[in-house]
Amino acid sequence: MQPLFEHRRRFGGFETRVLELEGQGPPLALLHGYADSADTWRHVLALLGERDRRAVAVDLPGFATADRLRRGKVLPQLDRFAAAVVEYAAGGEEAVLAGNSLGGCLALRAAQREGLPLAGVVPVAPAGFDMARWFVLIERDPIVRTLLSIPAPLPEAVVREVVGRAYRTLGFHRGAAVDGAVVQAFTSHHRDRATVRRYLETGRRLLPELNDSACFDLERIECPIRLVWGERDRMVSPKGAQRLVEALPDTDVVLMPDVGHCPQIEAAARTAELLCDFPSQLARAA
Numbered sequence: 001m002q003p004l005f006e007h008r009r010r011f012g013g014f015e016t017r018v019l020e021l022e023g024q025g026p027p028l029a030l031l032h033g034y035a036d037s038a039d040t041w042r043h044v045l046a047l048l049g050e051r052d053r054r055a056v057a058v059d060l061p062g063f064a065t066a067d068r069l070r071r072g073k074v075l076p077q078l079d080r081f082a083a084a085v086v087e088y089a090a091g092g093e094e095a096v097l098a099g100n101s102l103g104g105c106l107a108l109r110a111a112q113r114e115g116l117p118l119a120g121v122v123p124v125a126p127a128g129f130d131m132a133r134w135f136v137l138i139e140r141d142p143i144v145r146t147l148l149s150i151p152a153p154l155p156e157a158v159v160r161e162v163v164g165r166a167y168r169t170l171g172f173h174r175g176a177a178v179d180g181a182v183v184q185a186f187t188s189h190h191r192d193r194a195t196v197r198r199y200l201e202t203g204r205r206l207l208p209e210l211n212d213s214a215c216f217d218l219e220r221i222e223c224p225i226r227l228v229w230g231e232r233d234r235m236v237s238p239k240g241a242q243r244l245v246e247a248l249p250d251t252d253v254v255l256m257p258d259v260g261h262c263p264q265i266e267a268a269a270r271t272a273e274l275l276c277d278f279p280s281q282l283a284r285a286a
Helices: 038-050 074-090 102-111 133-140 142-149 156-171 180-187 193-211 240-247 268-276 280-285
Strands: 004-011 014-021 024-031 053-058 095-100 118-124 226-230 252-256
Touching: 004 038, 004 074, 014 038, 014 074, 024 038, 024 074, 024 102, 038 053, 038 180, 038 268, 053 074, 074 095, 074 102, 074 193, 095 102, 102 118, 118 268, 133 142, 133 156, 133 193, 142 156, 142 193, 156 180, 156 193, 226 240, 226 268, 240 252
Parallel strands: 024 053, 024 095, 095 118, 118 226, 226 252
Antiparallel strands: 004 014, 014 053
């Protein structure tokens, strides 16, 4: 079993936190979703470590412990960052790039780029196919709105409690069953209302870019794709899979029953399995 080690590194001009496993390939690069962190992959990373699989998870710029985003469009900044992460994870080989939500969007956009050493991509409930419903739900969530509307200063514990309730409600099919340690890890990056407001502002910046018809140019993708989606996803409708399959009929689609927006948490073992046998399973089936 490979130990997970944590360190800091720069990718695409942004310093960030890296959770890394040494091991065998093809290497895995793991991207999280909007307002989340690399911690979302810890359960999967533990399972990958048992298989001695090389993997790298990072905090995206603008979130958790990474440097803040700069002015201008958001997606091009994240694209440069993701490309540098792929190069690092690959280490001279070809890597599999997986991402949840916003990270899934970035994985598909990375697959459109020429020259990246990609063996395949695994978008998990990718944002960008349903008018970014995830952000609308977050901004209009009554729990979040109440948090931001209270005029008095709020202790960190209260802010984290409110954010944790919204996370359980929106992110999962059975939020009450989610390990408390997962919720604590998520809220550790939402310690005050200023951070919550900053994340919402980032979402507002992202929204027109995700809604732009030019967000994806799917016909340019040539590497294998395995699309993973929870059938009970409240944040990003699984109906988005249809658009991807229409553009790329060879896409391998995996719908997980009784799973919400974060299969890497609600179905960590299944997610790890899907990552580990991709794209070799597709090659055997061809």
